[in-house]
Amino acid sequence: MLPAFISLIFGFIIGYMAQRSRMCFIGGLRDYILVRDTALLKGLVAFFATAAVLFPLAQAMGGETTGYPWYERASRTAAAVDAAREFYIFAACVIPDEVLLAIKRATEVPFRGVSLPGGLMVSYAALMAIVCGLGIGYLSTVANGCPVRQHVMAASGNRSAGVYLLGFYAGALVYNYLIFPLINKLLQ
Amino acid sequence: MERVTPVMMGVVAAALAVMAQAFLWVVPPPAYGLCIVCHGRDLIVWLAGTLTGLPVQVAEASSAWPLLTVLGVFLGARYAAAEHGEYRDQWVEPRFTAFFCGMGVMILGLLIMGCPTRLLLRAAYGDPIGAAGAVFVLLGVAAATIVMRRRAG
Numbered sequence: 001m002l003p004a005f006i007s008l009i010f011g012f013i014i015g016y017m018a019q020r021s022r023m024c025f026i027g028g029l030r031d032y033i034l035v036r037d038t039a040l041l042k043g044l045v046a047f048f049a050t051a052a053v054l055f056p057l058a059q060a061m062g063g064e065t066t067g068y069p070w071y072e073r074a075s076r077t078a079a080a081v082d083a084a085r086e087f088y089i090f091a092a093c094v095i096p097d098e099v100l101l102a103i104k105r106a107t108e109v110p111f112r113g114v115s116l117p118g119g120l121m122v123s124y125a126a127l128m129a130i131v132c133g134l135g136i137g138y139l140s141t142v143a144n145g146c147p148v149r150q151h152v153m154a155a156s157g158n159r160s161a162g163v164y165l166l167g168f169y170a171g172a173l174v175y176n177y178l179i180f181p182l183i184n185k186l187l188q
Numbered sequence: 189m190e191r192v193t194p195v196m197m198g199v200v201a202a203a204l205a206v207m208a209q210a211f212l213w214v215v216p217p218p219a220y221g222l223c224i225v226c227h228g229r230d231l232i233v234w235l236a237g238t239l240t241g242l243p244v245q246v247a248e249a250s251s252a253w254p255l256l257t258v259l260g261v262f263l264g265a266r267y268a269a270a271e272h273g274e275y276r277d278q279w280v281e282p283r284f285t286a287f288f289c290g291m292g293v294m295i296l297g298l299l300i301m302g303c304p305t306r307l308l309l310r311a312a313y314g315d316p317i318g319a320a321g322a323v324f325v326l327l328g329v330a331a332a333t334i335v336m337r338r339r340a341g
Contacts, residue, residue: 004253006212007227010204011260014222017200018261019268020192025304028194029326033333043194044308050202051312055210063210067218070314129320132300133307136293136321137328140304141336143289144281147224147303150290151258155265156274160281167290172229173236174291175298176245 015152024149026140205309214255216248219313223306225297227257 017023021043028040059065114122140146143164145153150168153161205221208214214221230250237244249255269275297303300321302310307325310318 001253003208003212003214003249004256006208007214008256008260010208010222011257011262012264012267013204013260014197014201014257015261015264015266016268017192017197017264019265019274020272021194021197023194023197023201025308026325026329029329030333033330034337040194043198046195046198047202047305048198048308048312050199051206051309054203054206055313058206058210061210063206064213064215065210065218067216068313068315069218125317126320128300129317130324132296133321133324134328134331135296136300136304137325137330138332139289139292139296139328140325141329141332143286143293146305147228147293147297148261148305151224151261152265155262156269157276157278159277159279160283160286163283164281164286164290167287167292168294169228169232169290170287171291171294172232172298175295176229176233176236177242179295180245180298 014148015155018148018152019156025146026137027145027149030141201305202309202312214249217301219306219310219315219318220247220249222257222309223303224258224261225294225303226301226306227255228294229298230254231256231258 022040023043024040025044025047028038028042028044031037031039032041055065055069056071059069059071114124114127116122143150145161147168150161150164154165201222205219208221209219220226226247227250230246231254233246234244234250234254236242246254266275293303300307300317302318302321304322304325307318307322311322
């Protein structure tokens, strides 16, 4: 219950500030390319830099930082990476969210990916990052904003953003009940 | 609050996202403090499961109660818009485009486990997939912007 309440409060603060600042995680680069405006881009950089500084700080203060923190990656995930490397080229890319799950899979199933000329292989996880990243960037630019911005615009009366959100949440159901089971079936 | 710059917003959002994970149990998975795609999926799937009995597959952080970040963002923005007299009923994009862009971003985001915001957060946390995803999001934005500029020109 507490994480839900915390997320509501934090979301409220972020929504308020996003509406006042017009912040958009997609708009920064778009504005820079179009009109060389760096205002939103600075916000993007500030977000990344702050997170990169605060994660180790939080860890030093005893905060919960398991997973794949870069600042102690070597000590915490050396064994995991070694195990994954046996099976995965581009091994670091298969230590995503559920690190333990990935390692479990790595020890149970052979490496899956795409062979490239020269004996190089790229994991499906890396391919996903490329294809999905490009797709998200392209579609978000066409839609005129990142998901945070779309929520802010919908809340400010923009009905197009409201329709975007309808598609957005319909997409969650489509993924969860159609695409995800299909992917699982294909990977088994 | 009258003046909020994007830099202020970026700093505060990152600080809240880190704090949520490190001290307030919005974890696992790691770097889950702020993600519109994942938290949105958790909420809608939790609701769908609760209302219809469909299976509920959400992140562990949302297993008991769904994270309400997206609701908070909407309410916060609605409050700010009302407070500053900026609420305006309007249509900007074609409905079809908006709907399918929204659906596409959600599905692609779930495939890569993050919206642009969380990809940056994951990159800052040391996840190479997050970093690669963030770089390719930027490339996608650049491609779309160039295409749109050419069409307009």
